[in-house]
Amino acid sequence: MDLTDQFPIVQLVDGEGKQREENSHVTVENAKRFYEHMAFSRLFDQKAVNLQRQGRIGTYAPFEGQEASQIGSALALEDGDWMFPTYRDHAATAAFGHSLENIFLYWKGCIEGCVPPPGKHIFPPSVPIASQILHATGTAWAEKKKGSDRVSLVYFGDGATSEGDFHEGLNFASVFQIPVVFLNQNNGYAISVPLERQMNSKTIAQKSLAYDMPGVRVDGNDVFAVYNETMKAVERARRGCGPTLIEAVTWRYGAHTTTDEPSKYRDQSESDRRRERDDPISRIERFLRANDAWDPEWEIKVKADSEKRLNEAVSEMEKTHKSDETLMFDHVFGTEVWPVQEQKERFFHEGSEKA
Amino acid sequence: MSIAVNMKKMTMVQAITEALKVMLEEDASTLVIGEDVGRNGGVFRATDGLFELFGDDRVIDTPLAESGLIGTSIGLAMNGFKPVVEIQFLGFIYPGFNQLITHATRIRTRTQSRYTVPLTIRVPYGAGVRAPEIHSDSTEALFTHIPGLKVVVPSTPHDAKGMLISSIKDPDPVLFLEPMKMYRSGKGDVPTGSYTIPLGKAYRRRKGEDVSIFAWGAMVRIAEKAAETAAKNGIECDVIDLRTLYPLDKEMIAESVQKTGRAVIIHEAPSSGGVGSEVITIINDTSFLYMKAPIKKVTGYDTPVPLFTLEDDYLPDEKKVVRAIEETVRF
Numbered sequence: 001m002d003l004t005d006q007f008p009i010v011q012l013v014d015g016e017g018k019q020r021e022e023n024s025h026v027t028v029e030n031a032k033r034f035y036e037h038m039a040f041s042r043l044f045d046q047k048a049v050n051l052q053r054q055g056r057i058g059t060y061a062p063f064e065g066q067e068a069s070q071i072g073s074a075l076a077l078e079d080g081d082w083m084f085p086t087y088r089d090h091a092a093t094a095a096f097g098h099s100l101e102n103i104f105l106y107w108k109g110c111i112e113g114c115v116p117p118p119g120k121h122i123f124p125p126s127v128p129i130a131s132q133i134l135h136a137t138g139t140a141w142a143e144k145k146k147g148s149d150r151v152s153l154v155y156f157g158d159g160a161t162s163e164g165d166f167h168e169g170l171n172f173a174s175v176f177q178i179p180v181v182f183l184n185q186n187n188g189y190a191i192s193v194p195l196e197r198q199m200n201s202k203t204i205a206q207k208s209l210a211y212d213m214p215g216v217r218v219d220g221n222d223v224f225a226v227y228n229e230t231m232k233a234v235e236r237a238r239r240g241c242g243p244t245l246i247e248a249v250t251w252r253y254g255a256h257t258t259t260d261e262p263s264k265y266r267d268q269s270e271s272d273r274r275r276e277r278d279d280p281i282s283r284i285e286r287f288l289r290a291n292d293a294w295d296p297e298w299e300i301k302v303k304a305d306s307e308k309r310l311n312e313a314v315s316e317m318e319k320t321h322k323s324d325e326t327l328m329f330d331h332v333f334g335t336e337v338w339p340v341q342e343q344k345e346r347f348f349h350e351g352s353e354k355a
Numbered sequence: 356m357s358i359a360v361n362m363k364k365m366t367m368v369q370a371i372t373e374a375l376k377v378m379l380e381e382d383a384s385t386l387v388i389g390e391d392v393g394r395n396g397g398v399f400r401a402t403d404g405l406f407e408l409f410g411d412d413r414v415i416d417t418p419l420a421e422s423g424l425i426g427t428s429i430g431l432a433m434n435g436f437k438p439v440v441e442i443q444f445l446g447f448i449y450p451g452f453n454q455l456i457t458h459a460t461r462i463r464t465r466t467q468s469r470y471t472v473p474l475t476i477r478v479p480y481g482a483g484v485r486a487p488e489i490h491s492d493s494t495e496a497l498f499t500h501i502p503g504l505k506v507v508v509p510s511t512p513h514d515a516k517g518m519l520i521s522s523i524k525d526p527d528p529v530l531f532l533e534p535m536k537m538y539r540s541g542k543g544d545v546p547t548g549s550y551t552i553p554l555g556k557a558y559r560r561r562k563g564e565d566v567s568i569f570a571w572g573a574m575v576r577i578a579e580k581a582a583e584t585a586a587k588n589g590i591e592c593d594v595i596d597l598r599t600l601y602p603l604d605k606e607m608i609a610e611s612v613q614k615t616g617r618a619v620i621i622h623e624a625p626s627s628g629g630v631g632s633e634v635i636t637i638i639n640d641t642s643f644l645y646m647k648a649p650i651k652k653v654t655g656y657d658t659p660v661p662l663f664t665l666e667d668d669y670l671p672d673e674k675k676v677v678r679a680i681e682e683t684v685r686f
């Protein structure tokens with residue numbers, strides 16, 4: 001059954017930068033705000049890939065091409081809301097206020113990088129696919145039980161929808177009408193496996209039907225549309241009207257991770273074509289130009305400011321050569337247990353013998 | 356063991372690909388199933404080229420679902436096929452753990468052998484390659500504790516090929532753990548064609564009279580290096596590569612410690628509840644009165660495997676093993 005007609009791709013601003021529909025969020029002011037975050041994210045991503053190549057961080061998962069999906073959704077959240085990212089969602093976590101230094105430290109192999117700034121509910125990237133969907137559902141359930149209007153937003157890929165955890169999370173959220181936003185980034189591939197092998201259904205949004213919750217398919221490269229749909233979902237959740245499934249249709253331009261070789265399984269010229277035609281950042285530029293609001297000097301300033309912030313974060317990151325060894329032992333339990341304690345003592349005793 | 360004449364130098368990953376190729380050619384019921392095992396050839400390239408040779412019917416990319424992978428493979432195995440499932444990393448097998456522990460390993464008993472599950476699950480595991488979070492665990496003991504499951508860990512290209520073929524031919528479920536650190540750490544002589552190495556048999560990597568060292572996977576290399584160092588100080592180690600963790604090779608363990616009277620066990624898994632404790636049980640049951648010193652374990656800690664800047668601190672290394680060897684000798 002082809003349900004693509006029932007779940008059309010929602011768009012507010014098209015690839016040419018033309019506004020397709022009246023909407024209060026489509027403003028020059030928003031465009032500039034989105035642009036600043038997305039241009040910054042792009043530079044972050046490129047910086048991280050370069051750091052990996054130079055051996056200054058470990059394996060890294062780039063998100064280039066997915067900036068609109070991540071920024072448009074992250075900016076719909078408020079303080080006190082919960083964010084559950086995957087290993088590919090640093091544009092989102094940075095926009096929601098994560099420490100850049102910590103994001104870099106995580107990829108450098110330092111556990112400190114998992115810790116969000118005080119007061120920010122940003123979870124460490126979830127590595128086991130789809131597992132975080134349940135935690136987002138649970139934290140949002142807790143907010144509901146406490147009578148607050150805070151919500152959770154969880155990111156996951158197209159591949160994640162094949163795991164049981166995805167279906168269990170949606171079902172719990174539906175049964176208990178939990179204030180959670182399920183934000184799927186459909187980037188076409190789970191490593192090498194294309195969507196057509198991942199599922200026989202044509203859309204991910206339609207999976208919402210089975211759980212009787214609102215589902216929407218949005219142009220994931222249209223930051224205005226992603227923002228608008230996420231705002232609607234978040235507001236619904238805050239009002240006590242339960243969960244929403246959002247499918248942001250996008251594309252990753254680069255490799256799955258820095259150890260992946262995409263030409264093994266797909267024609268990379270397809271990525272180049274899409275970048276040419278449909279880059280989410282160029283789209284905002286085109287929109288601003290169409291509205292006589294593009295200022296090349298502002299662009300230069302945005303990029304220079306971004307570079308500066310990034311370079312500062314990298315210098316901070318590089319002050320840590322490796323994590324302190326105590327971190328391995330000190331947070332296994334809240335109260336000491338003898339095996340860990342004995343092992344820790346032996347570790348430091350033998351270490352000092354070596355010296 | 357069938358006689359194979361020609362030898363070829365290859366890495367462990369290549370030897371694994373060879374084993375899969377042999378079985379896909381030899382037995383039409385063999386299937387290779389997993390995430391990214393097809394066109395991509397697996398994230399470690401362990402199935403490289405097989406999709407092109409055998410096609411989508413036999414080398415199958417599946418949806419991203421480990422319960423689905425193991426659960427449907429149980430069905431395939433009960434109904435005439437020999438699935439060889441690849442789980443991408445050991446840290447990601449757990450969605451399928453339920454299928455493994457409550458079904459794959461019990462169906463023979465529950466149906467009194469009317470139905471059987473000739474299923475092989477291949478899984479890269481272990482630390483030491485600067486992998487991201489959750490990619491470096493050694494949780495073999497969770498699996499050796501499951502009745503009805505054989506657990507195999509080769510440490511050389513030669514063993515990897517012969518033991519994988521044996522695992523696929525085995526009539527019951529086998530968990531085949533592949534130490535990532537050894538995948539490309541060197542080439543070894545591997546016979547061309549088909550050959551098997553029996554499961555449940557350990558292998559003596561070095562002969563010595565003073566201390567027995569037991570290890571598996573990437574720790575075998577550490578054991579060998581420590582044994583070389585100890586030899587310079589006049590201590591001769593008997594290095595035993597256990598190779599199969601269930602069932603353990605009781606005879607070789609007993610024979611070795613009855614000769615040396617001392618034992619050091621190395622594993623990168625956490626200390627508590629590890630397979631090392633099972634080796635100690637065997638020594639206790641077979642050789643208690645032969646022992647001249649308490650048995651030493653050199654292991655990981657009872658902590659999650661740290662992110663990679665600390666993984667060298669976490670892992671047993673040559674120094675820690677040499678120290679343990681000397682302590683047992685000095686006791």
Ligand SMILES: Cc1ncc(C[n+]2csc(CCOP(=O)(O)OP(=O)(O)O)c2C)c(N)n1
Nearest residue numbers: 127128129157158159160189190191443447
């Ligand atoms: C449970 C589990 N199985 C397998 C993996 C290995 N793995 C890492 S990323 C990935 C593909 C994920 O694809 P998708 O959900 O579409 O997200 P994307 O990486 O495209 O953002 C796989 C199979 C994993 N991390 N967790």
